[in-house]
Amino acid sequence: MSPPTYEEILSCQTVLFEWAESYDSKDWQRLKACLAPTLAVDYSAFIDKKWDALPADEFVGMVSSTHFLGNPTIRTQHLIGLGTWDKTSADIIVAHLQLRVAHQKYTDETLGTVQLTANDHGTGVLTLKCIQGQWRFAGLVPRSRWSTGDMSKVFGP
Numbered sequence: 001m002s003p004p005t006y007e008e009i010l011s012c013q014t015v016l017f018e019w020a021e022s023y024d025s026k027d028w029q030r031l032k033a034c035l036a037p038t039l040a041v042d043y044s045a046f047i048d049k050k051w052d053a054l055p056a057d058e059f060v061g062m063v064s065s066t067h068f069l070g071n072p073t074i075r076t077q078h079l080i081g082l083g084t085w086d087k088t089s090a091d092i093i094v095a096h097l098q099l100r101v102a103h104q105k106y107t108d109e110t111l112g113t114v115q116l117t118a119n120d121h122g123t124g125v126l127t128l129k130c131i132q133g134q135w136r137f138a139g140l141v142p143r144s145r146w147s148t149g150d151m152s153k154v155f156g157p
Contacts (some may be wrong), residue, residue: 001067001083001086001087001088001089001090003086003087004085004086004087004093008087008093008135009085009093010129011134011135012085012093012095012135014118014135015034015041015128015135015136015137016080016095016097016126016128017080018030018031018033018034018135018137019031019034019078019121019137020078020079022034023041023063023069023076023078024075024076024096025078026046026064026069026070028060028063028064028070031063031064032056032057032060032064033058034136034137035056035057035059035060035136035137035147036131036136036137036138037052037055037131037135038053038055038056038127038138038140039051039053039054039056039059039137039140040052040053040054040127040138040139040140041054041059041139041141042139042140042141043142045142045143045144046142046144046151056110063107064074066081067072067155068105068155071105071109071155072105072109073105073107073108073109073115074103074104074105074154074155075103075105075106075111076101076102076104076105077101077102078099078100078101079099079100079101079102080097080098080099081100082098083095083096083098083123084096085098090130091129091130091131091133092103092127092128092130092138093101093127093128093130094125094126094127094128095124095125095126095127095128096123096124096125096136097123097124097126098122099120099121099122099124099145100119100120100121100122101102101119102117102119103117103118103120103149103151103154104113104116104117105117105118105153105154116149116150116154116155117148117149118147118148118149118150118151118154119147119148119149120142120144120146120147120151121144121145121147121148122142122143122144122145122146123142123143124139124140124141124142125139125140125141125143126139126140127139129141
């Protein structure tokens with residue numbers, strides 16, 4: 001397959017920005033707007049879960065759960081760095097990108113006192129799919145290289 005065009009990469013970068021910003025702002029409608037109807041998600045490195053065709057509504061429900069990013073005492077920043085872009089078919093682009101995710105958990109919803117911080121540094125394989133001329137976020141395989149803080153306590157009680 002030929003490499004993605006400059007315009008395709010720009011469109012995919014916009015989708016990835018929307019994905020990351022929707023996570024960090026907890027804007028679940030914004031997240032839903034950038035998703036493909038189904039996603040391939042492999043979180044086995046973190047929570048031992050993998051989905052080959054997770055419906056978008058279920059994905060939004062999972063990440064917006066109070067046991068995950070929907071927890072009002074957790075703040076995050078998902079930074080996306082450099083990487084490579086491969087067009088694997090006419091409607092699929094796979095990006096291999098650097099990721100850094102900062103997490104801060106507070107003692108309560110006033111966000112006055114930090115309980116813990118934990119950050120993950122790694123890469124991700126992110127899949128984008130063109131649906132009716134629009135690129136959509138269609139998959140994620142995060143890979144951790146190293147972490148600071150205790151990541152296991154971020155989403156726990």
